[in-house]
Amino acid sequence: MSKGIVTVDGLQMQYGEVQVLHEVSFEARAGEVLTLLGPNGAGKSTTIEILEGFRLRSAGRVEVLGTDPAEADESWRARVGIVLQSWRDHGNWRVGELLQHLGSYYTPYATAGVVRPWPTGELLAAVGLAESADHKIRTLSGGQRRRLDVAIGIVGRPELLFLDEPTTGFDPEARREFHELVGRLATEYGTTILLTTHDLDEASRLADRIMILTSGRIVAVGTPSELTTAIAGEDEVRWSVGGQGFRKRTADSTEFVRGLFAQYGEELRELEVRRASLEDTYLALVRGQEVAA
Known part of the structure; x- marks a missing residue:
């Protein structure tokens, strides 16, 4: 298989007699923002859960960071960051304390040369929360809360970051700031990002390439301009x-x-x-x- 960050070849998923994914194949390249776009029920979440190692596929080959996620160990998981649609934690945690605590879990993998946790001060600055280090989580705004979600997802300095519907419920200003953050993660820190969204404008702004998934099939892959030129015409x-x-x-x-x-x-x-x-x-x-x- 290719040495891409993510390589998927002939992926299939079936629940009973229902075929959810049909021969899905694609690759994510190092340092790119790859966006998975599609309507509800298209198979986006199932695809992502298989790549994250949370769901076993029915058939096909999948390689993420050189490993089959179905057989991955903790050292592999330390190289992957995940930002879910929502995150629950105790609102009385202070922002800096929480990130420092979570970063401590990655220390064993740093000694193995696999990953090292991001220093709390640098991480807070990277996500634009330096001034909120001593604030309790429950006092954060929606945009700040989402920035913290990203900080939690990248505290281990992952090579690959999954973002699931990251700006749902954001106001325009918070959405713009978040888009700038995602761009910096890819361009300045070399993080490969796999993003799922329903927001067409968001996909157009953030993606280096877009995959459109519908009815369990990848029906188009390309840059926003390539897709527009080739299909809309x-x-x-x-x-x-x-x-x-x-x-x-x-x-x-x-x-x-x-x-x-x-x-x-x-x-x-x-x-x-x-x-x-x-x-x-x-x-x-x-x-x-x-x-x-």
């Missing part, structure tokens, strides 16, 4: 001439608009170009899969 151009409105879908909106100016000149009014978006791509794929099924 057409832009929408709107304009008016002499008070009458027109609309046209075209694969080359730039050339089409040039033609409009050549034809109508100063008579051209209310010109608007709507570029094909990731949302157009996503909806086209999901609807196409539903029709095929």
Whole structure:
């Protein structure tokens, strides 16, 4: 198998007579943000749980950090970080104390040269919580609480980080700050991140590559721009001439608009170009899969 951070080949999952995953294959590369996008019931959570070693697959090959997660030991788990949708802990813990306590669990693996815990002060600075070190967890805002979740997930300085619906319930400012944090983890610290989300804008902003999963199958993989160009394809151009409105879908909106100016000149009014978006791509794929099924 490939030496990628994550390599999946022909993954299948079946519950009774229900096939949840059908021959899923993909690879996550070192230092990239790979986003798994899909509707409810597409198989995202099942895929991630198999990669994390929490669920046994029915068939196929899976390799994460050079190991089959189904056979992984504690030293392997120390190299993996997980940020769930929610995390429960005692609200009276102080932020810095909790991270220092959790970091102590990774010390045995540091001596084996596998992983070393992140110094608490550096970790707090990395996630933007340096000023909240002495605050009790119950006093944190939603955005701060989510930053702490990430700090908990990366306290062991993992090579691979799983983020599950990380910004659910965030306000726009908290979401923007969190996106900046994820970007820094990948670019400055070299963390490979596997992200699941329902948020198309989030996927477009964060992902180096996007995998679209629907009905248990990977139906597309590529950068946001590659997917948009290859699948959505057409832009929408709107304009008016002499008070009458027109609309046209075209694969080359730039050339089409040039033609409009050549034809109508100063008579051209209310010109608007709507570029094909990731949302157009996503909806086209999901609807196409539903029709095929």
